[in-house]
Amino acid sequence: MNVTMKKDDIAKLRELTGAGIMDCKMALTKAKGDFEKAREILKAKGLDLAKKKAGREAKEGQIVSYVHAGGKIAALVEVNCETDFVARNEIFQRFAKDVAMQVAAQTEDIPLLDQKFIKDPTKTIRDYLTETIARLGENILIRRCVRFELGIAPHIEDVTAG
Numbered sequence: 146m147n148v149t150m151k152k153d154d155i156a157k158l159r160e161l162t163g164a165g166i167m168d169c170k171m172a173l174t175k176a177k178g179d180f181e182k183a184r185e186i187l188k189a190k191g192l193d194l195a196k197k198k199a200g201r202e203a204k205e206g207q208i209v210s211y212v213h214a215g216g217k218i219a220a221l222v223e224v225n226c227e228t229d230f231v232a233r234n235e236i237f238q239r240f241a242k243d244v245a246m247q248v249a250a251q252t253e254d255i256p257l258l259d260q261k262f263i264k265d266p267t268k269t270i271r272d273y274l275t276e277t278i279a280r281l282g283e284n285i286l287i288r289r290c291v292r293f294e295l296g297i298a299p300h301i302e303d304v305t306a307g
Contacts, residue, residue, distance in 0.1 A: 207237075209222050222289070223289045240277045250263050
């Protein structure tokens with residue numbers, strides 16, 4: 146593998162996982178250049194980090210809404226984090242909006258964290274949550290969500306997960 150190829154692999158791995166450059170480089174080195182093994186190494190590292198952060202209190206965050214085109218389906222989601230600094234972070238806000246969109250799109254009765262992420266079906270909402278915790282370095286909880294559909298009683302779920 147030449148140097149340019151390695152830089153491309155590092156950049157691609159960073160884009161897919163959200164991990165830092167040095168973490169991506171370390172994972173690729175440990176995996177001897179095997180891209181999928183490197184992804185698994187980074188995923189395991191993110192799970193370990195998420196477990197360490199899980200006990201920390203998360204009292205900041207945002208309530209985010211999503212209204213589907215046509216206005217017949219909507220969702221409200223409360224996502225908590227540890228600091229208001231992270232609550233204002235673009236990565237956190239994107240995560241919260243994606244979760245609200247996921248709740249609105251939910252058609253099956255599958256627990257929220259076990260659902261395939263609608264923007265990337267290769268991972269679950271739990272995987273996306275873990276990646277976001279690893280990227281931001283704070284505990285994040287999907288606290289509550291409610292889905293509204295015109296003419297149907299709203300479904301409120303107390304998720305409290307992170």
